[in-house]
Amino acid sequence: QDTIRFWTTEEQPERLALQEAMAAEFTEASGISVEVIPVTESDLGTRATAAFAAGDLPDVIYHPLQYALPWAEAGILDIDAATDVIEELGAETFAPGALNMASTEDGFASVPVDGWTQMIVYRADLFEENGLEPPTTYANVLAAIEALHNPPEMFGFVAATKVDENFMSQVLEHVFLANGVSPVGPDGVQPLDEAATTEVLEFYAAIVEASPDGELFWQQSRELYFAGRAAMIIWSPFILDELAGLRDSAPPTITDDPTSGELASRTGIVTNFAGPSNPDGAAWADIRYFGITADANTDAAMAFVEYSMAEGYTQTLAIAPEGKFPIRRGTADNPTAFTDAWAQLDVGVDRRAPLGDLYAQEMIDEIVGGLDVAQRWGVAEGQLALASRIVNSQVINRLVREYMDGVRDAAATVALMNEELARIE
Amino acid sequence: MTTAIPPKGTGPLARREARLAWGLLFPTLASVMLVVILPLLAIFWISFKPVDLADLRAAAPMVREDLRDADEAAPYIRYRIRNSSQTDPISDIVLSDTIPEGVELLEVPEGCVLEAQALTCRFDLLDPGGRLTLELPVAVPGDIEAAEIAIETDQPAISGAAENVLTSGEFTLENFAELFDAREFWTVIGATLFYTVFGTFGALIVGLFAALLLNKEFRGQGVLRGLYLFPYVAPVIAVAFSWIILFDPFSGSVNALLIQMGVTDDAINFFGERPLALVMVTVFEIWRYFPLSFLFILARMQSIDTDMYEAADVDGASPFQKFRYLSLPMLMGILSVLFLLRFIWTFNKFDDIFLLTGGNAGTRTLTVNVYEQAFALSNIGAGAAVAVVILICLLCFSWFFFRFMSKEEGL
Amino acid sequence: MGKIELKAVEKWYGEAQVIKGVDLTIDDSEFVIFVGPSGCGKSTLLRMIAGLEETSRGQVIIDGRDATAEPPSKRGLAMVFQSYALYPHMSVRDNMGFSLKTAGAPKAEQEEKVAEAARALRLEEYLDRRPKDLSGGQRQRVAIGRSIVRDPTAFLFDEPLSNLDASLRVEMRYEIAKLHQALNATMIYVTHDQVEAMTLADRIVVLSAGRIEQVGSPRELYEHPANLFVAQFIGSPKMNILPCTVAEDAFSLPGGGGGPATGAAGATQLGIRPEAIAIGATGGGHVDGTVDVTEYLGADAYLIVDCGASGKLTVRTDGETSLRPGDPIGLTFEDRKLHFFDADGIALR
Amino acid sequence: MGKIELKAVEKWYGEAQVIKGVDLTIDDSEFVIFVGPSGCGKSTLLRMIAGLEETSRGQVIIDGRDATAEPPSKRGLAMVFQSYALYPHMSVRDNMGFSLKTAGAPKAEQEEKVAEAARALRLEEYLDRRPKDLSGGQRQRVAIGRSIVRDPTAFLFDEPLSNLDASLRVEMRYEIAKLHQALNATMIYVTHDQVEAMTLADRIVVLSAGRIEQVGSPRELYEHPANLFVAQFIGSPKMNILPCTVAEDAFSLPGGGGGPATGAAGATQLGIRPEAIAIGATGGGHVDGTVDVTEYLGADAYLIVDCGASGKLTVRTDGETSLRPGDPIGLTFEDRKLHFFDADGIALR
Amino acid sequence: MKVFWNSFITGPILGVFWALIVATAVAVLLSFVTGAAFRPGLTGCLILGALAGLAALEIRAGWMLVAGLSALAVALSYTGISPIHVSGDAGPGAHLMAGIGFALALGWPMSVILHGCPRGPLTRHEWEEAVIRFLTGFGYIFFTAAVAIPFYVMVMTSLKTQGELIANPLDFTIDLSRGWELFRSYEELFRNFNFGSYLWTSFYISILTVLITLAFSIPGAYAVARLRFKGQKALSRSILLIYMVPMIVLALPIYIAFSMTGLRNSIAGIVMIYPVTTIPVALYMLQGYFRGLPAEVEEAGLMDGLSRLQVIWKITLPLSLPALASVSLYVFMIAWNEFLLAFMLLDDPSKFTLTRGIASLNSSEIPRQHLMAGAVIATVPVMALFLGLEKFMTRGLTAGSVKG
Numbered sequence A: 001q002d003t004i005r006f007w008t009t010e011e012q013p014e015r016l017a018l019q020e021a022m023a024a025e026f027t028e029a030s031g032i033s034v035e036v037i038p039v040t041e042s043d044l045g046t047r048a049t050a051a052f053a054a055g056d057l058p059d060v061i062y063h064p065l066q067y068a069l070p071w072a073e074a075g076i077l078d079i080d081a082a083t084d085v086i087e088e089l090g091a092e093t094f095a096p097g098a099l100n101m102a103s104t105e106d107g108f109a110s111v112p113v114d115g116w117t118q119m120i121v122y123r124a125d126l127f128e129e130n131g132l133e134p135p136t137t138y139a140n141v142l143a144a145i146e147a148l149h150n151p152p153e154m155f156g157f158v159a160a161t162k163v164d165e166n167f168m169s170q171v172l173e174h175v176f177l178a179n180g181v182s183p184v185g186p187d188g189v190q191p192l193d194e195a196a197t198t199e200v201l202e203f204y205a206a207i208v209e210a211s212p213d214g215e216l217f218w219q220q221s222r223e224l225y226f227a228g229r230a231a232m233i234i235w236s237p238f239i240l241d242e243l244a245g246l247r248d249s250a251p252p253t254i255t256d257d258p259t260s261g262e263l264a265s266r267t268g269i270v271t272n273f274a275g276p277s278n279p280d281g282a283a284w285a286d287i288r289y290f291g292i293t294a295d296a297n298t299d300a301a302m303a304f305v306e307y308s309m310a311e312g313y314t315q316t317l318a319i320a321p322e323g324k325f326p327i328r329r330g331t332a333d334n335p336t337a338f339t340d341a342w343a344q345l346d347v348g349v350d351r352r353a354p355l356g357d358l359y360a361q362e363m364i365d366e367i368v369g370g371l372d373v374a375q376r377w378g379v380a381e382g383q384l385a386l387a388s389r390i391v392n393s394q395v396i397n398r399l400v401r402e403y404m405d406g407v408r409d410a411a412a413t414v415a416l417m418n419e420e421l422a423r424i425e
Numbered sequence B: 001m002t003t004a005i006p007p008k009g010t011g012p013l014a015r016r017e018a019r020l021a022w023g024l025l026f027p028t029l030a031s032v033m034l035v036v037i038l039p040l041l042a043i044f045w046i047s048f049k050p051v052d053l054a055d056l057r058a059a060a061p062m063v064r065e066d067l068r069d070a071d072e073a074a075p076y077i078r079y080r081i082r083n084s085s086q087t088d089p090i091s092d093i094v095l096s097d098t099i100p101e102g103v104e105l106l107e108v109p110e111g112c113v114l115e116a117q118a119l120t121c122r123f124d125l126l127d128p129g130g131r132l133t134l135e136l137p138v139a140v141p142g143d144i145e146a147a148e149i150a151i152e153t154d155q156p157a158i159s160g161a162a163e164n165v166l167t168s169g170e171f172t173l174e175n176f177a178e179l180f181d182a183r184e185f186w187t188v189i190g191a192t193l194f195y196t197v198f199g200t201f202g203a204l205i206v207g208l209f210a211a212l213l214l215n216k217e218f219r220g221q222g223v224l225r226g227l228y229l230f231p232y233v234a235p236v237i238a239v240a241f242s243w244i245i246l247f248d249p250f251s252g253s254v255n256a257l258l259i260q261m262g263v264t265d266d267a268i269n270f271f272g273e274r275p276l277a278l279v280m281v282t283v284f285e286i287w288r289y290f291p292l293s294f295l296f297i298l299a300r301m302q303s304i305d306t307d308m309y310e311a312a313d314v315d316g317a318s319p320f321q322k323f324r325y326l327s328l329p330m331l332m333g334i335l336s337v338l339f340l341l342r343f344i345w346t347f348n349k350f351d352d353i354f355l356l357t358g359g360n361a362g363t364r365t366l367t368v369n370v371y372e373q374a375f376a377l378s379n380i381g382a383g384a385a386v387a388v389v390i391l392i393c394l395l396c397f398s399w400f401f402f403r404f405m406s407k408e409e410g411l
Numbered sequence C, D: 001m002g003k004i005e006l007k008a009v010e011k012w013y014g015e016a017q018v019i020k021g022v023d024l025t026i027d028d029s030e031f032v033i034f035v036g037p038s039g040c041g042k043s044t045l046l047r048m049i050a051g052l053e054e055t056s057r058g059q060v061i062i063d064g065r066d067a068t069a070e071p072p073s074k075r076g077l078a079m080v081f082q083s084y085a086l087y088p089h090m091s092v093r094d095n096m097g098f099s100l101k102t103a104g105a106p107k108a109e110q111e112e113k114v115a116e117a118a119r120a121l122r123l124e125e126y127l128d129r130r131p132k133d134l135s136g137g138q139r140q141r142v143a144i145g146r147s148i149v150r151d152p153t154a155f156l157f158d159e160p161l162s163n164l165d166a167s168l169r170v171e172m173r174y175e176i177a178k179l180h181q182a183l184n185a186t187m188i189y190v191t192h193d194q195v196e197a198m199t200l201a202d203r204i205v206v207l208s209a210g211r212i213e214q215v216g217s218p219r220e221l222y223e224h225p226a227n228l229f230v231a232q233f234i235g236s237p238k239m240n241i242l243p244c245t246v247a248e249d250a251f252s253l254p255g256g257g258g259g260p261a262t263g264a265a266g267a268t269q270l271g272i273r274p275e276a277i278a279i280g281a282t283g284g285g286h287v288d289g290t291v292d293v294t295e296y297l298g299a300d301a302y303l304i305v306d307c308g309a310s311g312k313l314t315v316r317t318d319g320e321t322s323l324r325p326g327d328p329i330g331l332t333f334e335d336r337k338l339h340f341f342d343a344d345g346i347a348l349r
Numbered sequence E: 001m002k003v004f005w006n007s008f009i010t011g012p013i014l015g016v017f018w019a020l021i022v023a024t025a026v027a028v029l030l031s032f033v034t035g036a037a038f039r040p041g042l043t044g045c046l047i048l049g050a051l052a053g054l055a056a057l058e059i060r061a062g063w064m065l066v067a068g069l070s071a072l073a074v075a076l077s078y079t080g081i082s083p084i085h086v087s088g089d090a091g092p093g094a095h096l097m098a099g100i101g102f103a104l105a106l107g108w109p110m111s112v113i114l115h116g117c118p119r120g121p122l123t124r125h126e127w128e129e130a131v132i133r134f135l136t137g138f139g140y141i142f143f144t145a146a147v148a149i150p151f152y153v154m155v156m157t158s159l160k161t162q163g164e165l166i167a168n169p170l171d172f173t174i175d176l177s178r179g180w181e182l183f184r185s186y187e188e189l190f191r192n193f194n195f196g197s198y199l200w201t202s203f204y205i206s207i208l209t210v211l212i213t214l215a216f217s218i219p220g221a222y223a224v225a226r227l228r229f230k231g232q233k234a235l236s237r238s239i240l241l242i243y244m245v246p247m248i249v250l251a252l253p254i255y256i257a258f259s260m261t262g263l264r265n266s267i268a269g270i271v272m273i274y275p276v277t278t279i280p281v282a283l284y285m286l287q288g289y290f291r292g293l294p295a296e297v298e299e300a301g302l303m304d305g306l307s308r309l310q311v312i313w314k315i316t317l318p319l320s321l322p323a324l325a326s327v328s329l330y331v332f333m334i335a336w337n338e339f340l341l342a343f344m345l346l347d348d349p350s351k352f353t354l355t356r357g358i359a360s361l362n363s364s365e366i367p368r369q370h371l372m373a374g375a376v377i378a379t380v381p382v383m384a385l386f387l388g389l390e391k392f393m394t395r396g397l398t399a400g401s402v403k404g
């Protein structure tokens, strides 16, 4: 009997349990058993490379977009297998954007599964009280900080400063995109525009200034926001269920009742964000993929991925529907089968309810709609692989952090970034 | 009668003893050789090589086989062969497969031979990242579904020859050049020195204080001594995480306490701020290793002849005088030995910082840098270069160590 | 001045009484030696005088001043330890000057006193050495020098020679005797070597199990031991002890021999030292026996003579004796040197 | 059988020669004692015989068999160590039976032999104790018992009594003498205590710096020392040595005294033992002097007499002497007991 | 210096310092015990400390001192110059507790510290002894707090829920009324996170490490310690050298080699590599012990007809049992606590050791009490061993000098 190993970054115990349940059903259906192995997302790159070097890659890896092309290049992923799966399922049933992001000249690096858009989560009640505009632009954010920042009771923002967390990369990319700055152009690395980048750096410095000290990432953002001590944070939609008090291990502590939806009702969100040099703004999305590895028991792995994307797809999404918008819209027979099913899914862990019960419909539309227009560096230019390598190298995180720490000024930072980025290529 | 020249060679008894000694030592020596000496040599070797983590896996050809256009008129078997490596070419590739019964190859492409049902194909070269597709038209007289399954479940075998960077003759000084050029290199050295020097001194002084406290008989002395040894005995991972939680800026007790006592308004991010993080990891090091100094100093203190203190009593020395003129000089030996040993071990310390800060916020020491380079950045060569720097430092320390150690204590 | 008095001094370690009420007066410039079997409390008593050991009960009076509660540093005594207790990390000079340094004496005075003591003890050449570079005898002298420097009220010695080898011991014994003559200071000395005790002491204090058995000059102790314990403890080879009965001023031995014994009524045991026994023909003396072992020692020989009911007697004779194991002989005791003990072991005259 | 021969035996530690060519034959059932100052190589020699130490050059012949290259286990000797070296983790019984057990002797035989040895050494009651629960003397006896059980070719003893206190030492000495009488086995015994050597040995081997100085019976050594070293080494207190000049069969001392000295031509030093000196009035003897120190020892007293140019002489006299330090006396030497040595220290008759 | 040799100066100074120390200690303790807010007050400490320092010279009975100070401290706690400020919303009970606690911790030790100090000028001895008693007291408080607090936090955190933790980080109490519910995180660790298997893996790996280490190091140590051969000196020194190579430096090539031979991510690899880290330590400890064993006993064995190997087996080893116990315990501890190699070499949860398992709990997605419960699970066995066999363990630590 075949056994395959499946690495997943969804390592919360509850989500893990759901994945195991799905794996068990797959086993029942196919006779192939699946070992679900949680891997912390920040370790994923290292561990995959290490496993590749040692020749003991798992069969299937659930991974974020940024690894898809680099891994395909490095030989970790079996492009042929992924392409075959997509062909089998019907390429047309997938959202084309997500599929494009993973495509190489030889086929698809891996199979897109789900995605979400990054949001600026803000305290709508306070904004209203103070007559502030929603934080859709740099200027609005800065104005809100001006009005609301009052430490230690209330921080204007909780930015990301922990260099080795993906979270910081995501937030920074979003902020850069908002001002239309990208390190890659159609021909590879392009020098950053100094003026626009300086705007970004200054804006980021301002929100860091309004944040608590130290190494911040998503955890602090959420804790502070939940405690009512942050006016704005940047987060993924995964926050939506706990924000509504549905998960005991991350309770909103702003009121004494950790199960109340109070905070949710006082919260607004923004996905499309704009800087002064890019008035149209941009949203940022992350897409997750199933990669079949070079060491895989290919047939079994393909069977598992196909199952997860078809019979088990609803279950896959149900792991955390608030942050897993369907990429595969439906089947050939019913092109909206999965989007429809998704809309019915309950969110939450310790208590469950459909999203619609918790948030206003326009808010949900805003969140979901973002996915279609969302961008990433290098997608438009066909340089996603390069952009991913830039992100994975964390050069930008590091240099931005050093700029915050006052190691060098904005101009020098931009210059150095250009220098180091050039080296990556 | 007697000759004043010592006899040459060894006697039969001595020879027998030496033989036995080497026999007893052999397993140990062999294993140490294998796991210490060889790796050390390997480190030097690797440090001159442009190796990434991924390069450890030699380039290999990979193949996938399927039956295409099964439902159409001209089905064909497709072999997709690619080079797993983006950097190294593969030569002398041999693909061999068995064509299932009931499938008939219509055409054997160039470079392939078919003997009975066994297909063997040879190719000279596959470029880095290169791909190769073979399409062999077949005729399937029988059940095509069954044939497809038969073809796709039976995996073809493939082999090829590629050079491995580790064993190739390719050398580079790049690793060292990058290492010394890197802006953070001197920060790393600085952090290492700070951590090592203060960690060592701190642990010694705190240990000395603790030893002085417990160097008397009283009830509960054993319990306290046990308690004071806990930090050292407990698994590092347990205590490191306890500290992280205790000092957490958002929900840690220490911050809550400091804020409440009015020492600070803002939460302090103990493990996340420069230069506080470095101070904190040093404090942790002191906290964790003072028991060791304490244990040694105490043992030494208890072995000091009490007669000497009684003589000093009779001589009229006061307690501080006794400490200054008697205890301290008597402890100097063990203190300097401990200093040297602790210095080296603190210098070598990895897990503590790795667990507490992961080397961030200015706490990256040389050892953490090895990990960072080799694993986080997957650049094994660079990691090895850092390791070589460490080894050179250690050689210097060891030289010191043996210079002084042989005089002191006779460890 | 250096008069030391112990008044009903006791020492308890928890429930165990180690010193059981000792009264003793040591006069100025007297050389007093404590002897006794191992563990009898000699060291403890000395350390109580020094103040290193708390006195559980009773008083220690030094020069008329009650010093029982004073710490050692205030008592003005000097002590030489069995292990010498030199400070190993200091030079001989610093060792000797340490007490002056802690007392804050001026540098010049320190140097002068050290130089003086070094001269007296012939240590001048070694002043800059460390103790570990000295021989046993030299270390011993440094330890003594360290105590001299302080001009103490009295010197306390705890088995100072026990770590030296035999010939050095003889030599240092001689030096200590000289030193006492020169300083004329009170000295209290602990030893378990009775040769040392006999040759050095003005008075010997014999201790047993925390009690004083007898105090007296060496000659008193040798010639008039107060009890069986002292009689057997002092003298080498040991005094021979025989059972006897005394009736009407005459003693008689199991073998039949006997003689006059005035004032020894009630004695059950008779003691005679090996050198007070003369050898004659069988039947001619107090007891008869056969030679069991002869121990030739050069100048003397000891005969171990099996006397049947009287036990084995050791007899000292000339080294040139021609007696061999198995020879039958008669032993005659020198009347003047007989010791009689009653059933409790108390001497009877 | 237990004849042991050493033929030009040498021992080198690296460049240092510790045993410098020793030839010695030890006869069956002889009791031979090695004495000498500390570090002269006694233990080394013994251990070479035992096989615990390699023989650098020369041969060790046991019962006519060249045993130089044999490991200790093959030599069939038994050794009693200074520290006893009992196996602390075994009972007395197992300690004693161990060698039989390793040799694979039948259980019954083991038990019988152990019981026999225990009876001989009066250890029956202690057979089940561990060594740590025994007193020093008992441990010593176990160590001896352990070697008896094996019926060895010869017994080797390395300072077996040095860890015992004085009175126990006397007692054990007596036991060992008895044991030798009973077993009649070859015994080689190392000691630095000359009383032991004198009283126990058939023959004494005096070693100094890795060389044999003299081999002979105790009486030979005491009465006819071959050289100054042996003369001073044997006897306590030491033999007095005075400078002298010999001319025409007569010696004369610096102070003027003198006497006949046949066959001592060329002598530069004269030796006289403390007991061979008689005390008289000044001017009446060989030398005059003043008493420096008297050491009262009970039976005897030693006078240390300062004789000016002749140095300090030790004189043994009766314990009841009334001489006091400072008294002037004359000393007369017993003619028969004079020893003369030439400039190299070799005895002249 | 000499100006301080006066009890009227030294007393109050020590008093003030001591008051500051105990005010902090008591405030921290009460904060943790009650979860309410207490903080030390400078002025109050100055006043009461100086007062206590003077009073202790007059009032020799400790309890009277404490009583007096209690009254004052409680009274002052309602003013702005309290030695321990109690937050406004706390009731009179809190004031009473803080006041009396402070007075107890100030008055009684002060009377001990100044015991034997006469009023007025002090001799050097008296002064130094007072200062030493002060430092001793401080030392006990300092060390006990420094050591106990992290461990207590570990246990306490493991018994709480994330919500409770975030709600009041100061609350160190454990709500015993929750009964078994307290141990929920432990139960979850064993049920959902496979900790039973990690525990077992760690256990048998450690035991195997001990056995292999002993098997290699006993003969080696004996040879180095006892047998004479060329190179013996050099060898016994180079043992220490091996000991000085950092693990991370070795880990890199080992990792490479294991990756290439497939030993990575396997228990066999771990079992092969752990002993190598412990053999030098064990070798070093054992040779020290063997050297200390009386050679004569072994020679007696040789004389009794044993060969060298038999001597080792029948005499040396039985005599070394205590040392073997120490070494085994110490090696067990090293293996049990080992983290780096397990972290680098093991990827597969089914093969995790305990420390590796805990490292995998260090994800912000997993509640903190789980992490701490894991830490407790890893700590308890070593602690139990340590406390139960302290004598051997301490001896092991001392002899092994030092592996860190």
Ligand SMILES: Nc1ncnc2c1ncn2[C@@H]1O[C@H](COP(=O)(O)OP(=O)(O)OP(=O)(O)O)[C@@H](O)[C@H]1O
Pocket: C013, C016, C018, C036, C037, C038, C039, C040, C041, C042, C043, C044, C045, C192
């Ligand atoms: N700290 C202590 N606790 C309990 N008993 C003790 C202590 N110190 C000594 N003793 C006991 O007191 C007794 C006397 O000891 P002390 O050292 O005075 O003997 P000693 O006559 O000097 O013997 P030695 O000649 O062996 O030195 C001994 O029985 C000893 O066991």
Ligand SMILES: Nc1ncnc2c1ncn2[C@@H]1O[C@H](COP(=O)(O)OP(=O)(O)OP(=O)(O)O)[C@@H](O)[C@H]1O
Pocket: D013, D016, D018, D036, D037, D038, D039, D040, D041, D042, D043, D044, D045, D192
């Ligand atoms: N392993 C060794 N290496 C070098 N020299 C040694 C060694 N063992 C002993 N010696 C030297 O050999 C000499 C003889 O030593 P040995 O132990 O035989 O003396 P000894 O006569 O038994 O002395 P003691 O009476 O003190 O036991 C000494 O000078 C000693 O220093």
Ligand SMILES: [Mg+2]
Pocket: C042, C043, C044
């Ligand atoms: Mg004593």
Ligand SMILES: [Mg+2]
Pocket: D042, D043, D044
């Ligand atoms: Mg010897």
